[in-house]
Amino acid sequence: QVQLEESGGDLVQPGGSLRLSCAASTRTKPFTDYNMAWYRQVAGKERDLVATIRYDGLTTYADSVKGRFTISRDNARKAVSLQMNTLRPDDTAVYYCNAYYFTLRPPGPYWGQGTQVTVSS
Numbered sequence: 001q002v003q004l005e006e007s008g009g010d011l012v013q014p015g016g017s018l019r020l021s022c023a024a025s026t027r028t029k030p031f032t033d034y035n036m037a038w039y040r041q042v043a044g045k046e047r048d049l050v051a052t053i054r055y056d057g058l059t060t061y062a063d064s065v066k067g068r069f070t071i072s073r074d075n076a077r078k079a080v081s082l083q084m085n086t087l088r089p090d091d092t093a094v095y096y097c098n099a100y101y102f103t104l105r106p107p108g109p110y111w112g113q114g115t116q117v118t119v120s121s
Helices: none
Strands: 002-007 018-027 032-042 046-053 057-060 068-074 079-084 093-101 115-119
Touching: 002 068, 002 093, 018 032, 018 093, 018 115, 032 068, 046 068, 046 079, 057 068
Parallel strands: none
Antiparallel strands: 002 018, 018 079, 032 046, 032 093, 046 057, 068 079, 093 115
């Protein structure tokens, strides 16, 4: 029902900033039927929830990123972004965009391919 594609991952120095983007393509349902989320995964570890944004813009954040990351969405463009500030080495991970139907809980079945974020000096 939803195809997702992330972009924006890069190598960045500690303390730097990066903005990730996720472009969504929905089939028959409107984009606003879906809540969106960002997850991240380090090799050998679980894929962890970073942030969510509801169809109407309500957000949640993992404690580890609260105050540093901001999730946003543009319903007209069917896009979701993750602004990452004050990046730390432990933010290094593959970041995934995820979509889940607004009546359900994350994660949904729709994932992007992931984009690598590396924070290193």
